[in-house]
Amino acid sequence: MEKIKINNSFKAIAIVLIVFFSINNNSYGQDTDSDIYKNAITFGLTHSVNFTTITGSFPTKNFSNLESKVSVASPRTTFSIGMSIDYHLNKHLSLQLDFLYTYIGAHLLEKTSVYNEIGIIDNNIYYTFATSYFKFPLTLNYYPMPLLYINGGGYFAPLVSNSSYNHWYDNREPIEDIKPFDYGFVAGFGLNLKYVKIGFQYSYGISDFIDNESFNVHHNIFEITARWKFYSDIRNRTNNY
């Protein structure tokens, strides 16, 4: 089942790439302004503030007189940092690949109700799922005008570290059965300025990131990103004109 999902993702990425290159080939010679943009590369530092959460369902415990349910209490505010490369196909399209180190996760609440003979006793335990990944989002950026971009694509993310810990006690433990890879899709929009691209990006993990049938959990990430243009062919070419 997992293999089929991965195959479908690769197929989708392949189709997207073929479409990009077709568009790129078609655009040669049609757009005279594209000389500035054709095969232009931009790269630089990228960083973001992330509001990360988890969607899906967690296992519930249900004994004769004890019920326990886990839910997301609040998003986790984290950051990502890395490098970003933009390869321009033409004036309106570019392929963007990020190399990121990203912290994600969520704050969780385990609510336990014990039906004691004396009465119902509720107990709330707050804890955090904290994970970090190397994340490689590949997106197609569309520039309807030089100042604006919208993008969409997919990401692949190998796991770097993971832990589950309580807010009040120093009891860091690894998350059981976490998968070594995560993948999903990304989409966003933003402003394309001369030295920086500032935007909003959303990521959703298609992969259920815990390899246990009683879990069905997916990463859900909202990011405010800044992609600094340390080097830009477009900027250099514009200056030379």
Place this chain on the structure above:
Amino acid sequence: MKTYIFLSITFIIMISLNSCSNKSSDALIPENNPSGYYTYKSSSKYYKENSNNEPISNTSEGFMNINWYQGNSSINISINPFYGYSYYLEGEITETHGDTTLFRLRGQVVSINNKKFTVIGNSGVEVPNLGRQDGYFVQDKKIVYSFKSTDNKSYETTETYTKGDKK
């Protein structure tokens, strides 16, 4: 002569003290010590007074230890459910009838996990030929008791009926 009088008075005092002591223990000291280890099953009903919601019912199992203190006829029941929180109840023996000993549960506040519950016996046990009681035990066999508890904050009420078998 003085010595005879002194001995007679001492004798009379000893006999009267002894008879008083026998009178009280005849009524309150069980034939066998109920102290010991029991397993239990209980059923509880959870509801809120004056609420339209249907009561929730649940059952529980575990083990309990009973300690009987002869000096003041009191019993302490330490209850340990298989799932959940342990607690203990205090009661006092009220009557003995053959191998059956009746007891009542004192009004008491039980604290579990920072929650406080007011617990009191609710005469919810029907004892053959002896009417409704908070609880009773049969020597070396079983204990049965019933109580009502109220959450001191939410005023949610629980009624529990427990049967334990001595091991």
